[in-house]
Amino acid sequence: MWNWDYTLLILPQILEALKITVSATFVAFAVALVVGLILTLARRSDFKPLSLFAQGFIEFVRSTPLLVQLYFIFYVLPEHGLSLSPFIAGVMGLGLHYSTYLSEVYRGGIESIPPGQWEAAKALNFTPLETWRKIILPQSIPPVIPVMGNYLITMFKETPVLSAITLVEIMQTAKMLGSHSFRYLEAFTIVGVLFLVLSYSSSLMVRRLEVRLNLR
């Protein structure tokens, strides 16, 4: 049933495609980190329309499927003159989707800062920009780094969805190999094992990081 010769034949191609999967993960994570922070700040803004918009955006994006959001970016934007490659559309979709989750992470970190820190910044005559840059963010981000790490792993596991907009990452490669030979078992199992090994080992790393941060 399981064919080892065939497995060894297709393994190099799947490993090659892993590069695309990993780079899509990291680029999308960078997008999520930046947009997530912007959303958090917008949500805290005193300007009501901006904060309502951020709140509405977060709720809408979090309650609709990533797959449909990808279709939207990939098929609707070209209608309005913005054609994107599968990679760019994919990392934009994945990044925007998870920016709404990361904005909750930032919010948690910011809300755990004691009010005395804000008051001290005010007393020392810091401008709002300086307060955020020198006092609030440096204290609120390190404690939430493990949580961010867990989202990085979650995003890694979501990348197969990008195959739906024709990005040739590992799942798409496995699908193509399978449809050539009518054998899906080996290809999909390899992909599953790769995900399991990489995400499990990275989650152990995040757990170690968590312990080290708690010791400090």
Add this chain to the structure above:
Amino acid sequence: MWFDILPSFWEGAKITIQLTLFSAVIAFFLAFLAGFGRLSKIKAVRFLAATYVEIFRGTSLFVQLFWIYFALPLFGIMLPKMLAGVLALSLNAGAYGSEIVRSTIISVPKGQTEAAIALNMTPWQRTWLVILPQALVMMLPAFGNLIIEMLKGTALVSLVTLADLTFVATVLNSSIMRPTEIFSVLLVIYFVISLPFTRGIRWIEHRLSAGRY
């Protein structure tokens, strides 16, 4: 145009909602089974539960669905699309749900167990009458979020050609080529289906925090 496409969206919505609800019920059972399994005194049970959870959390829903639908037939197990979808969704969500069950049960204060022991309750009574009722209430918001994740996950079944909302939309789009309207409506429909759950979670969280001051 809308008169033609809205009925097909309605057909798709029925499949999406059915999938979500069926899978949610099974996932709920699996979550309790695996959650309690990981807290079991018997090592083999703990190991079995942990293996299930790590495998289904460590690979992605997408891979699991495709594996069940395309790779299982090689073992002679050919599942109908709907069953394959429900199986993948519930096994995946069950693994995430078991972490909710496990973490809330261990977060019930130790004094509660000690008091139950002091009152001479059997282990069975301790779990059912003291620990579980308190843990259940704490689990509700997290389970609500899990149901929304499941609703979003159902969109993936369109890729194995089960005629859910997303599948209906992609088919419509390839025939009438109006992506802007079709995908905008599709997003809004998903949002509307999720609303009762998001509002419900908020209401429960509000009720839970009410008596805490």
